[in-house]
Amino acid sequence: MSDTPSSSPAHARTRIKICGITRVQDAQDAARFGADAIGLVFYPPSARHVSVAQAREIALTVPPFVSVVTLFVNAAPDFVEQVIDQVRPALLQFHGDETPEDCTRYGHPYIRAARMREGLDLLDFASRFSTSQALVMDADQPGYGGGGEVFDWSRIPANVAHPLVLSGGLHAANVTHAIRQLRPWAVDVSSGVEASKGIKSAQRIAEFIAAVRAADQ
């Protein structure tokens, strides 16, 4: 086997985040099938909103080396502090209208969602959020996120320096193609692995993860 560089991607394995987990059982299924991270949504209008107590219970059952990500939409700083203290997330995810200062004030690693609306300059956005560990690229939709909508992937510039987390309307039937086309660092899914809003389907999680692994071959 040759050890010369090739055009293959810089990483061999696309990371997978299953977002909008509301039940211990769903977190365990995600981990069991090989997810790298689970997302807990703190946004009361969402059907996937969890209380701090619920989130803590779920986080305590997540096995080692599976990251817990807590997602906020324009949350009050005191509330974010409470979640950091009680849930101990590996990462914060800001999915609303937060400024760079809103994201960095906790001194905690974070990822920032870019809602891919018409006219968004992603390179400018990336430079404003240079301290973000990754950019989550999601469809722009009413309700901020989790709407199962795909955006136009051709609007992602090739030269974004951040690791990219592809999100928005992914499911087992389109994620293989998405990964082969874009080679993101990670993929993030919610609606595409659900049985109903906020309730994940073990079978759909398994199929989604198998489709990601197929793309990594």
Ligand SMILES: O=C(O)c1ccccc1NCC(=O)[C@H](O)[C@H](O)COP(=O)(O)O
């Ligand atoms: O999931 C929600 O209800 C939600 C509400 C408000 C902001 C963000 C939200 N979810 C964000 C996510 O990380 C989803 O995984 C992402 O938007 C993709 O969702 P989907 O298109 O349903 O796979």
